[in-house]
Amino acid sequence: MTSTKKDPVIVVLQLTGGNDYFNTVIPYNDPLYYDNRPYVKYEQEDIIKIDDTYGFMPQMGPIKGLYDQGKVAVINGVGYKDSPRSHFRSMDIWHTCEPDKVGTEGWAGRVARELDPNKENVLTAINFGHGLPRALAVPGVPVAAIADLSTYGLLTGISSQDQRAKALDLFSRMYSPTVGGSFVTDYLRSTGTDAMVGADIVKVAPEQYSSTVEYPNSPIAMHLRDIAQVYFADLGTRIFYTQHASFDTHAGEMAGHPMLWNDVSQGIAAFFEDLEAHDAGDNVIMYLFSEFGRRVHDNGSGTDHGAAGVSFVIGNQVKGGQYGEYPSAKSEDLEQGDLVPNYDFRSDYAMLVEDWFGLDSKPIVNGGFEKLPILK
């Protein structure tokens, strides 16, 4: 790559808990929507129409703004065969691309390994949130996990600056390589050094950051702002991963679902506004997915676990519009009362891995999958 073209970067936003697809991209003229949703529905006049058939749920106004600029691809009917309808198993399948057995390597972690095979940058992939999602977990691949960028680091509980500096200095000496250590101790030392180096590098990000964009005060917006800060600091991070929860709306969906999408939509809008304000949007795309959609018929208060869902790709390099086919909601076409997926989620990954990162997708997503021409 030449210096004039920046490396491609992805932000993965996981909608954890099973987002209600039928209530997100809504077939607003279809009587089956209203028949199946006596309680858990949006009113026709509140739905934000994107064409004569489909509309976004009412809180997605900011995403509709990006959609109108041609920056949002809506991918219909995403999922995989025989959904187990278990959150954790389903999320595992999405993370490891292994629907038939338990996988050990995450797809995004594999991408990180390909992008930085010699582990030159301990910040190639970062999760924003506690712990590591399985999508990023691959043995031997360093991945940072940042719950809150402003307090991220080693021994952050030590309040005095001087004491902490002394402590970090001591830590770096205690973890520096030695001659004649055991394998385990050597491994501990190099890992400790990686962790400290990563934390040390990333701390410049909030210091350097300035922006006119005001992010709303929600957990997802805070994570997206942290991501923007690290991205603007140009630390070589290629994969940013974060999530918002919980879309598991079994009950009280009409109270919860609008709030969830309000936070997500506002956060995303602020993030892209920030990218534009820094003239830095051309090499970033965002990918949104959820582990499954929800049951077509509501349960009186919410909806139960379903199958087919929707994914979104957002960014300047995206050819906006609707892709794929919305699964039929006719009762004879449903499986166990659910919309049937007609588009494999690994096709999404294959598109991201090949068309965005320029890598061979087969070893990453475990097989060959047809891609949609979503990217410019």
Added chain:
Amino acid sequence: MSHKEDLALMAHLMRRAGFGASREDLERFVAQGYEATVEELVNPTEDQPGGDMATMLRYHPSFLLPGGTPFSGQANWMYQMVSTKRPLEEKIALFWHHVFATGNSKVDNCDQLLVQIQMFRDYGLGSYKDLLIELSKNPAMIFWLDNNENHRDAVNENWGRELLELFSLGVSNYTEVDVREASRAFTGWTIAPKPPRQPYGRFSWKFDYREEDHDDSEKSFLGEVGNFGGEDIIDIVCNQPATARFICRHLYNFFVADEVQVPAWTIEPARDEEALEQMMDIFIESNYDMKAVVKFMFNSDFFKNARYSKIKSPAEVVAGTLKMVGEFQFPEPGILNIGKEPTYMGQSILDPPSVEGWQTGSEWINSGSLLARVNFVADRVANTELPGVKKILDRMKADGVTTPHQLIDAAAEHMGFLELSDETRDQLVANVQSDGDLNWADESAAGQRVGETMALIGATTEYQFG
């Protein structure tokens, strides 16, 4: 042995057989003697209650039946690890959870996983054979390994295979025919019909034996022929030396010293073959009595000499630290989060990544998990408001701990008689030396220095071992 050496050995025993012990408790144990303490761990008395569930449920009723949400189920168990007076009962439950790894990712029912953990408490130190029978009837396990889909006319081999491969014999000690035959013997071992979850919520699952779905015809299993049922298969499995070896190697790996990962056991020799064979002899002679093997193991020289030869699991880091600082002896606010802490370090209890359980030893360490471990420990031991930390400070003050050398040695002692390398110790001493001696006249400043010193000791490579 000097008194200090006795205390250090006792700290080792309590770390392995439980989640550590306070200085006061260590002194009491040393006074009563090592073997008597092993006896007390193995046979706790009536006045050693487990975690106080009644109080926990009064404050956190959702912890009893957490449903599909792992967090409250994890908090439930973590509270019991921290507050129990019968530590080996929790530790052996954690051991069996590593071996018979059953995960919420598929079971989607922490109520049933907690039932399984309780079964491990109740049977985990009894006869291994009884434990396997209980495991075969455990609803979470049946669902996890699809034995409810194992029918007379349509055999599902998942449970039959894992019983042999991961729960008893280990790979290469049986054939595919044995898997098939074992699976047939367990047809009809299922869970009673579960009422649908909506609209009344979850119902508890129950074991159900359906004779009409059981294949009662002849089977040929590991060289024996008969109209075997599930119990017969377990009998035959227990008679194999391979089973004794497999289970004892697991015990050694969990309680004594880190072994290579389980899949390598068929190719890599045991870390201590002699110790393993001694354990196997006891296991077989005692008719698979876990108590006998565990007691022998804790009293053995190979155990006593294996200090700091294991990387602590995340559950051990969290429970051990909380015990040391005296938090969550009562279900105080914030308890929901303690169940998540091991997850941040790579061990989601009640939700192992697969039936193969966790990779242990150095596999616990990556840059994210190491940061999480170091920060978790540091934030607690440096908090001088916590009751356990206060006790440590009082003790140090009473003992007249003053000089940098004394401070480092005392802090390492209070953190489990941690053995620091000379190099680490020198670096730590040099670090505190620049601020001179401790001045107990200013108690809060002295406390802060001690807390920060303990935080640094918690950050050492040495502290990652247990």
